[in-house]
Amino acid sequence: MGTAEHYHPRLRIIIDGKDVPIPANIGVDPTTGAMSAVHTHETDGTIHIEADTAGETFTLGQLFTQWGVTLTSTQIGGVRAQDGQQLHVTSNGAPVAGDPKDLRLEPDQVIVLRMP
Secondary structure, three states: OOOOEEEOOEEEEEEOOEEEOOOOOOOEOOOOOOEOOEEOOOOOOEOEEEEOOOOOOOEHHHHHHHHOOOEEOOEEOOEEOOOOOOOEEEEOOEEOOOOHHHOEOOOOOEEEEEEO
């Protein structure tokens, strides 16, 4: 955890029309309390970026890796899209194409992952 850069994107996951809670303390060591640069504190979807160096790039995939949840264009965790469907990803309301793991985290960003 660093102090050179500190910002808070927000994440919302919707599966079959229902919000999925984002767990608190993703990226926080339960024994020592040490935090990675990408972590959560609450269950409200706020992602904390606290970097040692200004200008570092952090991605949505980093959060999901720490969470231990699979994220692809057709899967969130154990939920897979049906044939011909895929995960819908938006960043600040704009559609995002490509691999959702590569989505760069930005200050004040609102990310929505919606699985039909």
